[in-house]
Amino acid sequence: VKVGDSIEIVRFFHCYKRGVDRVFVDHPMFLEKVWGKTGSKIYGPKAGKDYLDNELRFSLLCQAALEAPRVLNLNCSKYFSGPYGENVLFIANDWHTALIPCYLKSMYQSRGIYLNAKVAFCIHNIAYQGRFAFSDFPLLNLPDEFRGSFDFIDG
Template sequence: SIEIVRFFHCYKRGVDRVFVDHPMFLEKVWGKTGSKIYGPKTGQDYLDNELRFSLLCQAALEAPRVLSLNCSKYFSGPYGEDVLFIANDWHTALIPCYLKSMYQSRGIYVNAKVAFCIHNIAYQGRFAFSDFSLLNLPDEYRSSFDFIDGYEKPVKGRKINWMKAGILESHRVVTVSPYYAQELVSS
């Protein structure tokens, strides 16, 4: 189905900041419903997490094409094609996959790149392997998501792992600090 999102924008210290709004994002915010944003308790996902974060990724890819930004004496209008997307953790890991499959394959965003930032490796966006079909991605991306582990949630064994796909499909991978990068590669 088609979902309508709203964008909010501010320009501060030379950086455009764009926020995406949709009712399904707000209903999970602490203080609004008494719930947490990712699940009712730690280690338990909301059933709509894949839908919510997929929508966020798709909206992020549309923002530079549709927003008219009049925030600087040097720039006005949509960013257009040459843009760098910063994807932070598993929630935005579909950005490089959608960029390649939905845009670059049609000659849009040809020069766009994605830098994937690992903020917390413990949370990877692991879902049932059968859920890959919900992502609206070509089959060629399935191997980037394929992941086997012993953790029982949502199922034990073969799963899809959004963070794995974000790491494999992005143009660059960074972490929140040099120390965290060292910790990830040494342990």
């Protein structure tokens, strides 16, 4: 996955439960700052203060989510086998995954991949919109058409 100028390798963990594939993405960028269950916050060192690399961390998550159905042998049902292919629904929850539709359109559908894929975008808390400095936009590796306001939720 390309994050800023570097290529990052992610690991996927998968389980199949009650007819649903559940995929978890692992990378040191997600947890290197978070110790224990309450030792520090996921989004910042304390409430109201974000980590300076949140846009990179959640960009990585979004891109990894889009790659998972392409590289994992999902759908462990006894009636089906193999990857899902094009027929995928991505559920993006809040600003953290709001770049999924942007990456889907610019990196995949523009190249004829995931043409049938859909995204359901759910907003849990409209107060948090994932706002970042315009100067950080190039780190996301998105076309300028998405530069609008650089709120992840505007994706």
